[in-house]
Amino acid sequence: MLHFSRLKMIAILLACLVSILFALPNLFTKEQLASWPRFLPTKQMPLGLDLQGGAHLLLAMDTGELKREWLQTLRDDARRTLRDAKIFPTGVGIVNNHVQVRLAKAEEADAAVRELRKLVQPLGSAMLGTSGEDITITKGGDGTILLEPSAQGLQQRVIHAAGAAIETVNRRINALGTAESTVVRQGADRILVQYPGLTDTKVLKDLLGQTAKLSFHEVHPTMTAEEVRQGRIPTGYRIYQASERGDEQGAAYLLRETPVVPGENLVDAQPGFDQRTNEPIISFRFDQAGARRFGRFTQENVGRPFAIVLDDKVLSAPVIREPILGGSGQISGSFTVEGANTLAVQLRSGALPVKLTIAEERTVGPSLGADSIAAGKLASIVGGVISMIMVVIAYGTFGVFAVIGLIMNGTMVIALMSAAGTTLTLPGIAGLVLTVGMAVDSNVIIYERIREELRAGKSAVSAIDAGFTRAITTILDSQLTTLAAAIIMFWLGSGPIRGFAVTLTIGIFTSIFTAVTVTRLLIALWLRSERAKPGRIAVPI
C-alpha cells in the first residue's frame, strides 16, 4: 500500500500540476488572461446566471393552439378536396377534437374517404422502423366521416414548431445585442432562453410575447361586418376585430380569410417616422413574389380598402389610392417609438409558429450576483480554513498532508469544472464547500484507523499500511452511496439542484483520488525520509 513506483509518482504529480494549471485562470481577470501565452489554458469556470446576473426564461408553446390551427387547416383542406372531386357535403366542421364531414348522399362515403385519404401523410421513417399516419379517418353511420389528428401527428408538429420557434427566438434575441445568450429546447414543447447580464426582462418579454404574424387581406367589397353579424358569413370570409393599438378600436372588419400576401413574403421591416405627421411607422419590403402579387391586387382594387392584419387583429385598413408596384410600403398604427422598434424586429425575424407563454422566469440582478460571489468566497475560505486548522491540530504532520490533499481536492474540482465548462452556481458553491467538509471524512477515517492499529501495538509501517488498506473499502462504500444520491439529483433535479449535484459528483471523485493517492504519496515519501534516519519510527499522529 505504501510503495509507489517512480512512474506512478510522476503520474500523480503530473495530475496535480495539470489541475493547478487548469484551475489557475480563475484567479485572474479576463483582461489579464488575454495576454497569456497560447499554450496555457485560459478557460474560466462559467458562472451561472445567479452569480453573474441575468435572465432565465422558460417559454412554453401553446400546443392547444397548434392543434386548433391544424384542425382549421384540415377542415379547409377537406372542404376543398371534396369540392374538387365534385362531392358536396352538407357540412364540414370542427367537432371536439376532429373534423366532421356530413355528406349529402350516404352512398358517396367510400368515394369521399378515398379522396380524403390524399390528405393523410405518413409519419416517421422506414429507416428508424417507426411508422404511422398523422390523421386517422373513420366512417361514422349515416354518411358522416371523421378526420382525427393522431397523437404522433401532433407530436411531430410540436417538434417541428419548436424547431422553427427556436430559430425565430434566436433571431429576435440577436437583434437585442451581442450577449452570449443561449436558446435551447427543453422537453418537447418548451424553450429555455438564458440571457446573461440582462436584468430588465421587459424588452425581452415584449419581443417574444407575440407571434407577429403579419398579413395583407382583401376587404369584402360590399358587405360590412355589422351587416353580416346577424346572417351568414360568406364562404371564405371571416370577421376580424380591430387591434387595440390601431386607430379604430372596437371596429370589426369582414375580410377574406386567405391573405393576398402572407407574412412569409416580407423580407425587411424597419422602424421610421412618417414624413408628414412625424408619427412612428414601420416601412416594409416584400420579396419578388410578394411584390408582384401585391402590385396586381392594388392595381385591380384602386379606391377600395385593404386590411393589414397582425396576429388576427386589424392594424389598419387604408384605402388604396394608387397601385403599389415597388413592393414596399409602410404601416402606421399609433405606435410608440419603442413599439415600432419591437414590431420591426419581430417582423424581420419572422413570425413564431405558435404563441409562447412564460412558464418560468428567474432573473438575478448584477448587484445580487456580485454579493453572492463575495459571500460564497468568504464562506468557502472561512469554512475551508477552519476545517483545515482542525485537521492539523488533530493529526499533526499527517494533518498537514491531509490539508495538502484537501487543497489539491478543491483545485481539482475547479480545474475539472473549468476544463469541462461546467457552470458554477450559487448552490454549486455550497456543494464545493460541502465537498471539502466531506473530503475531510476520508482522511479522518484513514487516520483514526492508523491510530487504532498503533494502539493495538503494530509498528508504524504496518499500522499505516493497514490503516489505508482497511479504510479504503469504507471510503468507497460511503462515497459511492453519496454518489448515488448526487446522480439522482442530477437526473431528476432541475436548475439549482443540478448545479449542486454537478459539483458534488465531481467532488466525490476528486476526494477519493486525493485521499487515497495524494495524501498516501506524501505519507510514503515521509516514511522514506524517516527510514533513512536511525532509530524507531514514531508516527506523529
Add this chain to the structure above:
Amino acid sequence: MRFFPKFNGYDFFPHGTRIDFMRWRDICFWGSIVSIIVSIALFLTMGLNYGVDFKGGTMLEVQTKSGTPADIQTMRNQLGGLGLGDVQIQEFGTTNDVLIRLEAQPGGEEAQQAAMKKVLDTLGDGFVQRRVEVVGPAVSAELRRSGVLAVTAAILAIMAYVWFRFEWQFAVGTLLSLAHDVLVVVGVFSFFQLDFDLGIVAALLTILGYSVNDTVVVSDRIRENLRKYKRMELRDLLNLSINETLSRTILTGVTTIVVLIALFVFGGSVMRYFTFAMLLGVLVGTYSSIFIAAPVLEYLGVKRETVTGEKAAAGARS
C-alpha cells in the same frame, strides 16, 4: 534529510470508550418512531410553507436605490390594494432589501406576468430589482412531482446499494434511518413554517448522502467485528463497533458542522434556509446512524453464518 516538519497531532477523543449505547436503544428507538409520526402529523396538518418553486406565483427581491431603509408599511398598503390576493412583504437580510411574494394568480402563465408588472409599476422608480422568480402552474406542478420523486428514488437507490454490499438487515436499518432524517427535517420546516423550496430538496438529498455515509462507516465496522469476534453477544458487538468509530463520527461531524456554520453566517441570505436544513440534517443523520440503524440490526438479528461465510476471503486478504 528533513523535508517534513514534525509535530504530533492532538488526540481529542478518549479511545477505548465503553459507552453502552444499546442501553438507550429502546428509548431512542421509540423516541424516533414518535418523532417520525409527529413529523408526518405536522406535515399533514400544518403543511409546508412552499416557496414559489412549488406553489407557483411570484417572488421579487427589491432594494431601495437610495440605500435608506424601505418603508415596508407603505409598501404593504400600496401592494395590498392591488387585488392580487395575499401579498407577503418582508425585510430580507438588510433593511433596504425587501422580499415581496405574490401567490399564484388564477388564469395561468400570463396572469403571473401581469401581476408582476402591476407590482413593479406600483413600486415605481425608487427600487432596483435584485431578483425575480415567476413560476407558472405547469412548472410548479412538475417541480413538486420531481422533488418528491428525487427524494424517494435516492432513498431507494441508496437502500439497494447497501443491500448489495451488506445484508438485508443493514438495508432495512438504513432505510429507516434515512426516512427518519428526511421526515424530521420536513417536520421542523413544517412546525416553524420555514420556506420550503427547491434548495431544501437539494439539502434533503445531501442529508441522505451524509447520513448514509455515517451509517455505512458504522455498518462497515459492525461487519468487520462480526467476523472478528464470533462469540461476542450481538448487543456488545454493536456497542463496541459504535464506540470504535465514535472518534471518527464526532470529528467528521464537527468539521462538517463548522463548514456549514461558515456557510450559514457568511453565505448570504439566499442560502440561509438551505444551510439551516443541512445543519439540522447532519445532527439528525449522525444520531440516526447510531440510534436507529444499529439497533435495528439487533431487532432483526443479523445472521452470522452469511457474514462469516464471506469472511474466509476477506480474512485471507488482511
